[in-house]
Amino acid sequence: MRHRVAHRKLGRVTEHRLAMLRNQATALLRHEHLTTTVPRAKELRPFVERLITIAKRGVAGSRKSPSERAGAANGHLLTARRLVMHDLQDREVVGKLFDTIAPRFASRPGGYTRLLRVGYRRGDSAEIAHVELIGSEFNPRTKAEKEVASTESAPKAKGVGGRLRAAADRLRGKKEDTGVRAKEASGGSSDEPLEGEAVEGAENVAKAGRSARSAKAGKGAKRGAAAAKKKAKPKT
Numbered sequence: 155m156r157h158r159v160a161h162r163k164l165g166r167v168t169e170h171r172l173a174m175l176r177n178q179a180t181a182l183l184r185h186e187h188l189t190t191t192v193p194r195a196k197e198l199r200p201f202v203e204r205l206i207t208i209a210k211r212g213v214a215g216s217r218k219s220p221s222e223r224a225g226a227a228n229g230h231l232l233t234a235r236r237l238v239m240h241d242l243q244d245r246e247v248v249g250k251l252f253d254t255i256a257p258r259f260a261s262r263p264g265g266y267t268r269l270l271r272v273g274y275r276r277g278d279s280a281e282i283a284h285v286e287l288i289g290s291e292f293n294p295r296t297k298a299e300k301e302v303a304s305t306e307s308a309p310k311a312k313g314v315g316g317r318l319r320a321a322a323d324r325l326r327g328k329k330e331d332t333g334v335r336a337k338e339a340s341g342g343s344s345d346e347p348l349e350g351e352a353v354e355g356a357e358n359v360a361k362a363g364r365s366a367r368s369a370k371a372g373k374g375a376k377r378g379a380a381a382a383k384k385k386a387k388p389k390t
Contacts, residue, residue: 162193175201176241182267183247183255186290192271195283199267205241206266208234209256258289 164171174194179202182188190198212234235248242248259266270284 162197164193164197176243179205180242180244180247182285182287183242183251184244187284187286189272189282189284191275192269192281192283195269195285198285199269201241203264203266205238205251206255206259207264208237209251210259213252213256214260255287262288 164174166174175198178188178190178194178198182198182202183205188195188198212231215230215234216228231252235252238248238251239245242251266288268286268288270286272282272284274280275282
């Protein structure tokens, strides 16, 4: 029985578990939010809050009167930094903790983090939690909202008909440009409309298509009549 045994082992030996908690604490203090499993999040909260409390005490000790700051105040801050750097190896994160995060929670007596359950992980169905610092609320749906906004702002993909019409418009524009240049070269006015020529060309294309379809239909009818004659011919 695990009576009076604190903390979760998380399926790891002591050295691996401490290294994981230190890495997660560094990431949480750098980005101010973190997504992990619920057991790890529950173990991470007291680990990070202890570091924030140590930083708060060091900052509060360094803000004494000028007469007291010469000796004991600087000693408090230096001791607090050394204690924090025992678990946090990143100097940039340690500086942010003492310069930004600790003064933010100066009047808050504990409870510096928030744990939000956000669902279950795909694959092993492990319960996922979002850990964040109080005052730096993170919206987990920001990525999805950005994707939706980008899809709405992007032009919609055209169908086959739309692409064909766009290609025809481009070709028609090229033909009009060539016609205008030819008229300008021959000395004619370029302001005359060319819509009649484009319409006439479209009508010619449509007539050619109709004639081809009618010819194909005529051939089919002839074949059908020949087959019917063969079936109706009496056997001798």
